[in-house]
Amino acid sequence: MDKETFIRQYSVERKQTDSLKWDALEERFGDSELLPAWVADMEFSVPETVKNALAERVAHGIFGYSLVTTDYFNAYKGWQERHEQTDFREEWLSFSTGVVQSLYDIIDCFTEKGDAVIIQPPVYYPFFHVIQDKQRQLVTSDIQFVNQRYVMDLEDFEQKIIVHQPKLYILCSPHNPLGRVWTEEELAAVLAICEKHQVLVLSDEIHSDIVLTGHRFCSSATVANGRFLDNLILVNSPSKTFNLAGLLNSHVWIPNEKLRTQYNEWAKEYKQTEFSLLGQLAAKVAYETGDDWTTGLLATIEENYHYAKARLEAEVPDVVVADLQGTYLMWVDLRAYVAPDAIKEVVQDKAKLAIDFGEWFSPEAKGFIRINLATPPTNIHQAIEQLIAALTA
Ligand SMILES: Cc1ncc(COP(=O)(O)O)c(C=O)c1O
Structure with a gap:
């Protein structure tokens, strides 16, 4: 499946669906207005075949x-x-x-x-x-x-x-x-x-x-x-x-x-x-x-990665984006622009993003962030523009 079809067919709105990523922003970050790019799940629904099999099972009504x-x-x-x-x-x-x-x-x-x-x-x-x-x-x-x-x-x-x-x-x-x-x-x-x-x-x-x-x-x-x-x-x-x-x-x-x-x-x-x-x-x-669905997913992740990397390199060239070989999680070093102690203020308060902070992964990684790319490109475009604006303000 090509990425356009995948994005059109499988992108879903998750707000107010009891989603940890979208509906726990106040609780986890203290700000419900953030654009979430943190916890590792996606804004894409499962393959149609999976949805149908589950629907059939749900219609059966027995969960013993x-x-x-x-x-x-x-x-x-x-x-x-x-x-x-x-x-x-x-x-x-x-x-x-x-x-x-x-x-x-x-x-x-x-x-x-x-x-x-x-x-x-x-x-x-x-x-x-x-x-x-x-x-x-x-x-x-x-x-x-x-x-x-x-x-x-x-x-x-x-x-x-x-x-x-x-x-x-x-x-x-x-x-x-x-x-x-x-x-x-x-x-x-x-x-x-x-x-x-x-x-x-x-x-x-x-x-x-x-x-x-x-x-x-x-x-x-x-x-x-x-x-x-x-x-x-x-x-x-x-x-x-x-x-x-x-x-x-x-x-x-x-x-x-x-x-x-x-x-x-x-x-x-x-x-x-x-x-x-x-x-x-x-x-x-x-x-x-799920093979065809996965092809569409991977093409989408790849496009999001190349877009985000290119935009960051063009506008904030000293940001270091790690080479993404696997996972849909992009690791970004912001230390050239942000003092490690100011990272929350810049990324969360100014860029309005909910991301995973580097220090969650290592005390040495303050000043890094991890951005989840498994989302429709419109979300990535918005996240990257907000980040660039905050870094260049
Ligand atoms: C390396 C790694 N292991 C485990 C998990 C979570 O797995 P589970 O939801 O099955 O507990 C994640 C989720 O992001 C992960 O990145």
Whole structure:
């Protein structure tokens, strides 16, 4: 589907629909008049086929206990064969109600209070929260900006592992908020360090389908022909790709049988999750029929990114827009124009935008913002013009 058709057919007004992004502005930002470009969901409705399947199910009117449909996994396998070619096996799979929930579960199951857990900021802030909430020791190895590119600092990463001996590494792949799609070589290097020091890897691949032209997603599961499978837990979900977060259906993949048994034993005691009937139906139909819709979505994200980058570079040339390879989240360094402490005043009070502030992702990232691009271009045009006006005032 071309982007014009996609935008025309799938753009939706979300105000006053109990949307966190649009209807919690007063509560979250103290200003209900802001233009929201923050939390990672979209102003695009699901593929028509998904809407129809849900409508049919709703018309049936029964929402009792349910089964995982027998063809759920086949739908996912088909999607994988057509897209990322990750050879996920059905026996590795358990369901959960969300990827963040799974971060909490995996930490609970595979580490003890006081154990160290390593992450690479700036990174999705629930990675910090889960470590702190679960009273684990936070170990960080910051991603570096080298030659206009965000890269892992592998020397520092290994050194931190040697010193702090973390039990777990939470990898964000593709990376939110930096927009990197890690190459197989980069992943092989970081996974080899973890293997060498026996650090279990939790690979959060929720953004794996949102990859821009010229880049290819490589799952940690396929790196070096699956060499690291035994030391991996993967989490992903249809929720970013198809805008389904509210339907509470996500995946946990554990290839190693011993680790899987440990998780299943833990789950028996702590996690009696029922399946989300509507979440699974929506995901299954989306995986079966959502290819064309996804093409339109990706083209729209790409257009929004190129527009925003070009406008910012033309009007405020010292703003640094990170190279967006994956995710629909654009990472922008405003420090050439705004003192880090004035960022809220400029972006929120003057530009009237609700965005994710850099400091949510790292204490070192004050002065950066993350802008959500999964919205009709008119919203991006408005957001970027408001930002330019505030920066040049
Ligand atoms: C890296 C990452 N993991 C997890 C999530 C949230 O997943 P869920 O809604 O399934 O908890 C997000 C949402 O933006 C994310 O960026």
